[in-house]
Amino acid sequence: MSDLLDVDSRPAPESSEDSALAEYVAEVCRRLSAGLLRETGDDLRSVVAAEVRSVQWALEDPAALRDRVPVHPPRLDHRGRVRMFTNPVLSQRNPLAPPLTHVSDGDECEFRVTLPLQYQGPRNMLHGGYVGVLLDDVLWYAVRHASTGISFTRELTVTYERPVPLFEELRIVGRVVEAEGRKTFAEGEIVAGGQVCARATGLWIAPKPRRDGHGSAG
Amino acid sequence: MSDLLDVDSRPAPESSEDSALAEYVAEVCRRLSAGLLRETGDDLRSVVAAEVRSVQWALEDPAALRDRVPVHPPRLDHRGRVRMFTNPVLSQRNPLAPPLTHVSDGDECEFRVTLPLQYQGPRNMLHGGYVGVLLDDVLWYAVRHASTGISFTRELTVTYERPVPLFEELRIVGRVVEAEGRKTFAEGEIVAGGQVCARATGLWIAPKPRRDGHGSAG
Numbered sequence: 001m002s003d004l005l006d007v008d009s010r011p012a013p014e015s016s017e018d019s020a021l022a023e024y025v026a027e028v029c030r031r032l033s034a035g036l037l038r039e040t041g042d043d044l045r046s047v048v049a050a051e052v053r054s055v056q057w058a059l060e061d062p063a064a065l066r067d068r069v070p071v072h073p074p075r076l077d078h079r080g081r082v083r084m085f086t087n088p089v090l091s092q093r094n095p096l097a098p099p100l101t102h103v104s105d106g107d108e109c110e111f112r113v114t115l116p117l118q119y120q121g122p123r124n125m126l127h128g129g130y131v132g133v134l135l136d137d138v139l140w141y142a143v144r145h146a147s148t149g150i151s152f153t154r155e156l157t158v159t160y161e162r163p164v165p166l167f168e169e170l171r172i173v174g175r176v177v178e179a180e181g182r183k184t185f186a187e188g189e190i191v192a193g194g195q196v197c198a199r200a201t202g203l204w205i206a207p208k209p210r211r212d213g214h215g216s217a218g
Numbered sequence: 219m220s221d222l223l224d225v226d227s228r229p230a231p232e233s234s235e236d237s238a239l240a241e242y243v244a245e246v247c248r249r250l251s252a253g254l255l256r257e258t259g260d261d262l263r264s265v266v267a268a269e270v271r272s273v274q275w276a277l278e279d280p281a282a283l284r285d286r287v288p289v290h291p292p293r294l295d296h297r298g299r300v301r302m303f304t305n306p307v308l309s310q311r312n313p314l315a316p317p318l319t320h321v322s323d324g325d326e327c328e329f330r331v332t333l334p335l336q337y338q339g340p341r342n343m344l345h346g347g348y349v350g351v352l353l354d355d356v357l358w359y360a361v362r363h364a365s366t367g368i369s370f371t372r373e374l375t376v377t378y379e380r381p382v383p384l385f386e387e388l389r390i391v392g393r394v395v396e397a398e399g400r401k402t403f404a405e406g407e408i409v410a411g412g413q414v415c416a417r418a419t420g421l422w423i424a425p426k427p428r429r430d431g432h433g434s435a436g
Contacts, residue, residue: 013258013259014258014259014262015259018258018259018262018263021262021263021266022254022262025250025254025266026251026254029247029250029251029313032243032247032313033244033247033312033313033314036240036243036244036311036312036313037302037304037309037311037312038302040231040232040236040292040300040302041231041232041233041236044232044236044239044240045236045239045277048239048243048273048277049277052270052273052274052277055266055270056270059263059266059267059270074258082258084255084256084258086255086335086336086338087338087339087345088336088337088338088339088345088347088348089345089347091255093254093255094251094254094255094336095247095250095251095254095313095336096251096314096336096337117304118304118306118312118313118314119306119314120304120305120306121305121306122370127305127306127307127351127354127355128354128358128370128371128374129306129307129348129350129351129352129353129354129355130306130347130351132347132350132351132354132374132376133345133347133348133350133351134347135347136345136346136347136350137345137347140346152340152346152378153346153378154377154378155375155376155377155378156346156350156375156376157373157374157375157376158350158373158374158375159372159373160370160371160372160373163370
């Protein structure tokens with residue numbers, strides 16, 4: 001899988017060290033996000049001070065991160081424009097993204113993730129909206145994987161069977177159930193400890209073909 | 219509106235300065251999140267270095283943030299446990315939260331927000347999953363506002379009419395359309411520039427009452 005289907009690109013317009021720094025700072029933001037919600041008072045100040053020192057260390061010593069291979073460096077597209085993989089579910093460089101780990105493609109696409117405190121809705125449970133975020137992205141990925149072009153979400157229904165836990169590994173799977181002309185129907189679920197916690201079904205629609213035979217997405 | 223319906227609490231178990239520091243660091247994480255996805259190379263390093271300096275300054279000079287009034291300090295509940303408002307859509311202390319600004323309650327609950335780069339799906343557009351996050355939370359808020367107890371999302375359907383833009387103000391509104399026993403149905407939409415971009419309908423269910431007359435949520 002090359003860059004999560006975000007192909008059509010040439011090597012990065014920044015050094016590998018700078019890309020590694022960006023992904024490291026994204027990790028620091030993730031740890032800080034959990035820390036701000038877990039700690040108070042002096043413990044809070046200690047967590048913040050430690051993370052600030054770790055970023056300073058990474059900034060001052062270019063060799064500090066040299067063993068890190070950036071997962072999502074920026075690329076240049078065919079027009080020479082910088083193209084950053086910003087996806088807030090999958091990109092290592094986006095602190096909003098957990099990010100998901102891709103496990104397999106096939107009849108089903110599967111991702112895994114263990115979510116920290118900043119995704120909390122009810123106590124120790126994933127926020128309902130973020131249940132939808134995970135399913136939306138994995139179903140979109142399955143639709144994209146099964147087709148040649150881009151499709152846009154038209155409708156997504158999420159059904160909540162039981163709470164989705166934080167702090168333990170989740171399996172998120174998606175599959176195409178029907179494709180008919182420009183329409184693709186997909187479904188999937190989030191599984192924790194062998195039990196289905198939430199399901200989703202959705203409809204994706206590809207843009208109308210242009211006269212030159214290419215889609216008009218973008 | 220007291221603390222976004224998260225009432226039942228006593229004053230914070232940390233100093234106002236420390237709560238202000240936590241909310242300031244959350245803001246820094248938000249700015250860094252956009253910066254990591256916008257900048258490359260030397261510009262990236264400059265952005266990171268400037269944010270690190272600003273946090274150091276806030277850590278070293280306790281008076282630096284003294285004019286900030288923390289919006290979501292931690293509280294103690296009736297059992298004396300620390301209770302943090304962690305909501306990843308509404309909490310100032312959670313870097314994942316944009317956060318939304320509450321505008322009004324009434325027949326409709328309304329929030330507003332302008333979203334930065336880290337929420338991007340298609341170019342300059344909000345990621346489809348996050349369209350659901352905004353609607354889920356505002357509809358849940360409307361359900362909670364109209365009732366006396368907690369309800370849990372059972373199903374949410376999001377319909378995408380047109381792309382939701384980043385970088386311009388969005389109105390997100392939610393309202394209860396029917397309440398029947400433990401079930402509450404709600405709907406809402408995201409509006410940008412006077413046009414509805416996405417709609418949602420959902421069902422929320424309250425826990426079965428316990429024998430002592432209280433709900434069993436928690």
